[in-house]
Amino acid sequence: MSKNKLPKTPYKTDEQKERAEELLNELYKYYPNPHCELNHRNAFELLIATILSAQCTDERVNKTTPALFETYPTPELMAEAPLEELEQLVKSTGFYKNKAKSLKETSQILTEKFDGEVPKNMKDLLSLRGVARKTANVVLGNAYGINVGVVVDTHVKRLANRFDLTRESKNTNKIEKVLMALFPRENWTDLSHLMIHHGRAACKARFSTPSNHPICKKYGRRCECQSMSSD
Structure with a gap:
């Protein structure tokens, strides 16, 4: 299964x-x-914050994301970000190399396949790098008010x-x-x-x-x- x-x-x-x-x-x-304790202003920020929260506390993520979103506030900008810069911005959350790759590749998929919008369904969310069912549930429930799980x-x-x-x-x-x-x-x-x-x-x-x-x-x-x- x-x-x-x-x-x-x-x-x-x-x-x-x-x-x-x-x-x-x-x-x-x-x-x-x-309420969700991950600070976010939109579905994209919540998606990125949730990916970063793997094996990391919400408190640490909330200290990391302000600088990240100030530099790369949209999927389009994050998709073009140098991987090394993303790694430095998210280093304090742990497993930063894999997380930086997930942020960049997910942003690329959002830009190329979903017109820069975070999908509103489980199937499409699971197609993003770094997104499993738990992350998808967080985004759907808190960003869109959709109770899937x-x-x-x-x-x-x-x-x-x-x-x-x-x-x-x-x-x-x-x-x-x-x-x-x-x-x-x-x-x-x-x-x-x-x-x-x-x-x-x-x-x-x-x-x-x-x-x-x-x-x-x-x-x-x-x-x-x-x-x-x-x-």
Whole structure:
């Protein structure tokens, strides 16, 4: 199976969906303004920022992109950029040689094939260098308001397991399908942001003491931050 091809949507009971909707409402209560934390002014900037965010924090990307977009604000200009200059501009995000190539080649494809516009569908987005399903979901959901899937990053993967939404711990495509089956489509983009906000604020990967957050206490059936001792 292709890494970007999703497995069949699993069946979920009304009880499972009801629990998921209750969890969603609780997340909205504690994080009422779910949003993408990558700074961007348009779909092109979001696409580039998301490519740079691979194996890198949003904070670091947000410190890198202002100079990048000031120098190369459009696909046309970035497509013509010397590769060495792109490498220097994005060096602090890590894996900068591959990322610079992705930025340049993606910009070339946007310019030559899509008239300088970022596509509004999954198939065309996946034809761009450096773009897999996760990146495409980010762009479609946040730049265009199109809910095609759920962004599954390390926080979403961790919380999906801790909240006992899935027993799948590795395959992000399978996790995404489970979340798509449990939650209403109109909330898919928000869901990722809500889980990321909670993962960063309360239900972190490593704890010295339990978080004692109400959401973790109520829904964290497999939540390590609730099961561990505070001694």
